[in-house]
Amino acid sequence: MAAGRLIVPPAVEPSHEGVDPNVSPNSSQANSSREGEPVLRVRNVSKRFGAVTALDGVSIDFHIGETVGVVGDNGAGKSTLLKVMTGVHRPDGGSLEVEGKEVTFDAPGVARANGIEAVYQDLALVDDMNVAENMFLGREIRAGGIGRTLGIVNRKAMRRQAADAIANLRVPIPHIDETLVRRMSGGQRQGVAIARSIMWGRKVLLLDEPTAALGVKQQDEVERMIQELRGKSLAMMIIAHNMPLVFRLTDRIIVLRHGRVVAALATAETSPEEVVTYITGAKTPVSAAS
Amino acid sequence: MSDASKIGEPNDLHAAGKGRPDSASAKSEPVVRAVWAQLRRLHLLIIPLVCFMIAFSLMHDRFLTSVNLLNVARAASVTTIIGVGMTFLITSRNLDLSVGSMLGLIMAVAGTAMKWYGVPVPIAILMALAAGALLGVINGFVVTALKVPALLATLGTLVAYRGILNQYMYGETASRMPDSIVFLGQGMVGPVPVPVIVAAIAVVAGMLVYRFTVFGRYAVAIGGNEEAAKRAGINVNFWKVVFFTVQGMLCGVAAIVYLGQLNATHPSIGTGLELHIIAGTILGGTLLFGGYGSIGGMALGMYLIDVLENGLVLAGAGFFVQQIFLGILLIAAVAAQLAQRRRRDVE
Numbered sequence: 001m002a003a004g005r006l007i008v009p010p011a012v013e014p015s016h017e018g019v020d021p022n023v024s025p026n027s028s029q030a031n032s033s034r035e036g037e038p039v040l041r042v043r044n045v046s047k048r049f050g051a052v053t054a055l056d057g058v059s060i061d062f063h064i065g066e067t068v069g070v071v072g073d074n075g076a077g078k079s080t081l082l083k084v085m086t087g088v089h090r091p092d093g094g095s096l097e098v099e100g101k102e103v104t105f106d107a108p109g110v111a112r113a114n115g116i117e118a119v120y121q122d123l124a125l126v127d128d129m130n131v132a133e134n135m136f137l138g139r140e141i142r143a144g145g146i147g148r149t150l151g152i153v154n155r156k157a158m159r160r161q162a163a164d165a166i167a168n169l170r171v172p173i174p175h176i177d178e179t180l181v182r183r184m185s186g187g188q189r190q191g192v193a194i195a196r197s198i199m200w201g202r203k204v205l206l207l208d209e210p211t212a213a214l215g216v217k218q219q220d221e222v223e224r225m226i227q228e229l230r231g232k233s234l235a236m237m238i239i240a241h242n243m244p245l246v247f248r249l250t251d252r253i254i255v256l257r258h259g260r261v262v263a264a265l266a267t268a269e270t271s272p273e274e275v276v277t278y279i280t281g282a283k284t285p286v287s288a289a290s
Numbered sequence: 291m292s293d294a295s296k297i298g299e300p301n302d303l304h305a306a307g308k309g310r311p312d313s314a315s316a317k318s319e320p321v322v323r324a325v326w327a328q329l330r331r332l333h334l335l336i337i338p339l340v341c342f343m344i345a346f347s348l349m350h351d352r353f354l355t356s357v358n359l360l361n362v363a364r365a366a367s368v369t370t371i372i373g374v375g376m377t378f379l380i381t382s383r384n385l386d387l388s389v390g391s392m393l394g395l396i397m398a399v400a401g402t403a404m405k406w407y408g409v410p411v412p413i414a415i416l417m418a419l420a421a422g423a424l425l426g427v428i429n430g431f432v433v434t435a436l437k438v439p440a441l442l443a444t445l446g447t448l449v450a451y452r453g454i455l456n457q458y459m460y461g462e463t464a465s466r467m468p469d470s471i472v473f474l475g476q477g478m479v480g481p482v483p484v485p486v487i488v489a490a491i492a493v494v495a496g497m498l499v500y501r502f503t504v505f506g507r508y509a510v511a512i513g514g515n516e517e518a519a520k521r522a523g524i525n526v527n528f529w530k531v532v533f534f535t536v537q538g539m540l541c542g543v544a545a546i547v548y549l550g551q552l553n554a555t556h557p558s559i560g561t562g563l564e565l566h567i568i569a570g571t572i573l574g575g576t577l578l579f580g581g582y583g584s585i586g587g588m589a590l591g592m593y594l595i596d597v598l599e600n601g602l603v604l605a606g607a608g609f610f611v612q613q614i615f616l617g618i619l620l621i622a623a624v625a626a627q628l629a630q631r632r633r634r635d636v637e
């Protein structure tokens with residue numbers, strides 16, 4: 001039984017080093033090449049909080065098999081962009097498209113139903129619950145028959161699947177049974193949040209500063225987890241400040257400044273120095289489209 | 291489970307065949323730790339409970355008789371039933387101060403329905419549950435739709451529900467309830483009082499619901515991290531209304547039992563009861579800041595309070611001394627939790 005659950009997904013090539021970043025590594029699949037239809041399209045999105053304009057006409061396309069890095073100064077609008085993409089915030093202007101169809105993420109869970117998952121900067125874990133409960137929060141496996149109507153949850157099945165997901169990602173959590181997330185280290189908590197997003201994210205994975213606030217060893221752990229996801233049939237967005245990390249993990253880099261896209265660069269064709277000049281505003285926009 | 295690509299199920303698209311099947315094997319250790327965690331939360335309570343019982347039994351040889359202990363359990367049954375709902379509410383980081391007024395109002399509705407209007411007992415019981423549900427929905431509506439914090443919302447309804455009750459009863463009483471109602475409040479099944487059985491059912495059901503249903507799990511999630519619950523797609527406001535509604539319905543159950551116990555109803559019944567209920571719930575280990583609740587602890591807490599009251603009565607102290615003790619108990623329980631939380635935050 002366990003063997004059946006751990007099958008390697010088909011048609012996914014995990015290694016794609018040296019591949020042109022503009023060409024998707026698994027272009028054998030329909031809809032997955034860079035020229036094909038984006039799985040998620042952010043179009044001219046704006047978001048204001050009172051007098052603050054957090055996002056100002058942001059457009060980015062996300063393609064399966066590609067990892068996009070989003071960088072920018074504090075307050076540039078990175079987290080707001082992510083939250084618009086998951087429906088936490090409604091944009092004031094612009095639109096979102098999933099596989100060519102315009103969508104409105106007006107209720108919590110709509111983005112998730114579209115296969116979009118996020119690891120928020122604050123992780124959005126319930127400290128008072130255990131790993132399995134957090135990973136299945138809002139999507140609990142119910143018991144069968146009348147138990148389903150009564151809202152009875154199948155704790156055993158959830159624990160087993162959560163344990164598998166944690167093991168697959170090699171999150172260093174010794175035993176996940178009843179331990180509350182509160183009792184876990186920063187790296188373990190990050191691992192739980194990432195494992196949750198991977199377990200459910202069918203199309204798009206959004207990570208907000210996944211290695212900030214972690215020790216060096218834990219940063220390496222998390223980076224390894226992300227590295228293993230690259231090239232799978234997913235679109236990824238990683239928000240990060242750590243330039244070497246961004247350059248190791250992404251295919252494209254988007255620079256946000258004061259809520260606008262000021263640069264969209266192929267990772268292989270730019271340098272940390274150039275990206276930093278855009279972040280600080282020393283260099284002005286040339287190619288503000290994605 | 292090998293075919294798990296259905297929508298709404300977790301995908302194992304990314305399960306890449308390097309799983310370590312031994313990860314879930316260490317089973318007994320977490321169980322032991324979970325039990326220990328429970329005990330650590332309860333020791334606060336068990337120690338004073340035992341101390342008081344020893345003290346009272348030394349002071350009064352009638353105290354430690356099974357008859358008297360069952361009497362205490364009988365007295366604690368009404369507060370325990372209401373405490374089940376309060377545990378879920380406080381776990382979800384809410385509070386209901388209107389429980390005493392709801393109890394009184396529902397008793398008036400059901401009692402007068404039977405005595406003044408000849409409504410049959412089963413219908414009157416349904417009316418009590420429906421009235422409780424309605425009052426609870428109103429509380430939930432004020433908290434979620436009007437966005438009034440639960441403390442103030444239910445302080446408002448505490449006064450308003452009591453006002454409705456006084457307006458309706460105008461100082462009158464209804465007494466001599468039908469036999470079946472009296473049985474629910476005063477009857478015995480073997481050596482066990484019927485209200486104790488009702489309370490025990492409520493407690494066991496509450497424990498199961500807390501642990502094994504989304505109702506209980508969402509109370510923990512909402513109380514633990516409401517924003518995370520929202521982002522997880524949980525309809526937080528809907529569940530809050532549900533928690534308040536269940537609290538109201540449990541007040542309905544308690545109202546029927548209490549109607550039988552007193553064999554009467556009066557507009558002042560339930561006044562001040564909210565503090566008793568909240569004190570017992572907090573004493574039982576349920577965190578005032580949400581995220582953790584203990585139904586079993588609550589039942590012990592309610593029992594402790596009535597042990598105290600009973601012991602004080604046997605020792606010849608009056609109602610006012612009981613009030614002083616209840617106030618001190620509530621403050622002590624909250625202070626202990628605050629200290630525990632500070633310790634946890636330092637960790």
Ligand SMILES: Nc1ncnc2c1ncn2[C@@H]1O[C@H](COP(=O)(O)OP(=O)(O)O)[C@@H](O)[C@H]1O
Binds near residue numbers: 052079080
């Ligand atoms: N919920 C909110 N309410 C009000 N202002 C907000 C909110 N979220 C973000 N902002 C503001 O929007 C701007 C962008 O914030 P954010 O997206 O968090 O930036 P970043 O993640 O790039 O550091 C900041 O000025 C921030 O203060």
Ligand SMILES: [Mg+2]
Binds near residue numbers: 078079080121208
């Ligand atoms: Mg941010």
